[in-house]
Every structure is written in C-alpha cells, then in structure tokens.
C-alpha cells in the first residue's frame with residue numbers, strides 16, 4: 001500500500017514538473033512576442049519578424065534554444081548588407097527556409113538583400129539581444 005502511494009506520488013510530481021516546464025516556455029514565448037511588438041519599426045518589418053518568430057515556434061515547438069537561434073538568425077538576415085551576408089545562424093542546405101543558404105546549396109541566386117537601414121537594426125538589437133540571451 002505504502003509503495004503504491006509513493007509510486008503514485010512520483011508520477012504526480014513528474015507531471016507537475018512537466019507542467020511547470022510548459023508554463024515557463026509559454027511565458028517566454030509571450031515575452032518574446034511582446035518585445036517584438038514594442039520596437040519602433042515599420043509595420044512591414046514587424047510583420048516579417050513576427051512571421052519568422054511564428055515559424056520558429058512552429059518548427060521548434062518547445063525547444064527554447066532553437067527558437068532563440070531562429071530569432072537570432074532573423075536579426076542577422078535583416079542586418080546583412082550586400083557585401084556582408086550574415087547567415088551563420090540560418091539552417092544550411094537546400095531545404096533551408098533561408099533563401100541565401102538555399103542559394104549556397106543550389107548555386108542559385110533567389111535571395112534578395114533586405115536593405116534595412118543599419119541604424120534601425122542597431123536600434124532593435126537590444127530587444128533581440130534580450131530575446132536570444
């Protein structure tokens with residue numbers, strides 16, 4: 001009987017830990033989403049970052065590290081300029097969602113530079129920095 005109770009308790013504790021973990025991740029997701037909405041960017045740029053973030057959430061589900069990496073990738077993509085492409089955080093290969101990486105793998109040139117004013121990227125850097133930290 002006693003053994004039975006302990007076993008049950010272990011199971012319950014395990015379940016609680018799982019739930020706490022889930023809440024933590026959801027909170028983090030909400031925090032990131034709020035931060036993204038809080039910078040003074042054009043609506044279009046915000047929409048782009050939102051869709052990157054949404055995709056990051058969908059593709060990585062609750063893998064926080066991968067979500068942060070994807071957020072990082074999106075900043076670097078937009079901070080890239082013609083002569084200095086920064087795609088180290090983008091997934092490599094011809095299945096990548098990053099057109100630049102895809103081009104590298106396929107020898108194509110479908111990627112179009114985003115040409116965001118560097119000052120804007122610098123302005124939002126602290127926000128992104130806090131997201132991927």
Ligand SMILES: [Zn+2]
Nearest residue numbers: 087090098100
């Ligand atoms: Zn890229």
